[in-house]
Amino acid sequence: MLCPCCGRTAEDLRQGCECGARAVADPQTDEIFAIPRIGRPLTGLSLALLGLGCVLTKWMFIPAAAAAYFSYTALRQIRSDRERFGGHRMAMAGAALSTVIVVLMIGVFGLKISWWIDGEHEARQAATRSRMMELAIALDSYKKKHQTLPSQLNDLRSEGLLSGAAADYWETTLTYKPTGQIASTATTVPTFTQYRLTSAGPDGAFGTADDIVLNDSVFTSSMTETASAR
16 A cells, blocks of 8 residues: 555555554545435425426426326336435335326316317307307298298398308208298288297207207207107
């Protein structure tokens, strides 16, 4: 070993060196103790705690998802080499917390998507009902002028009461059926006093449960129509 005073080589400094220096304790060894790495577990747990902010803003879902990644990869590293990687408890806590947050947020997003789909469905039905009520007003105006309903919807065009296609939101043409036909004594032209407007609904097929039916300005269920027909 080398003398720290003069740099000469000495077999045992405890016996003394030529320069007079003498070791007072055992020399330090060159053995290196590796400290387990805890970067990933610590990062995962920190991001998981940050992800709790998702109750305030949905964008905090991103740290929660990142926490799950860091925590689960940390657990894999710890299982593969426990001497190099530590922080098992932190990794377990981060994985559990981030998993709960991610599952809850997926459930919330699923509910919001379901509500959005339901809202879109209601909006389309509402738009169809609005179009049918516009036609009902036009039919009422025609009836007041001619004392009868038109035999077909195209008759409203000549009176300037119909513009555009007589179709529902799904671009399916509405069916119009005038009823209450009465034989007039003064003319052979029949008189129509009632009508039924029908939309095929989202499925585009008439005679199904999602049909939208308007009887004389009153919306009724298609199932009611079927039952009355029987």
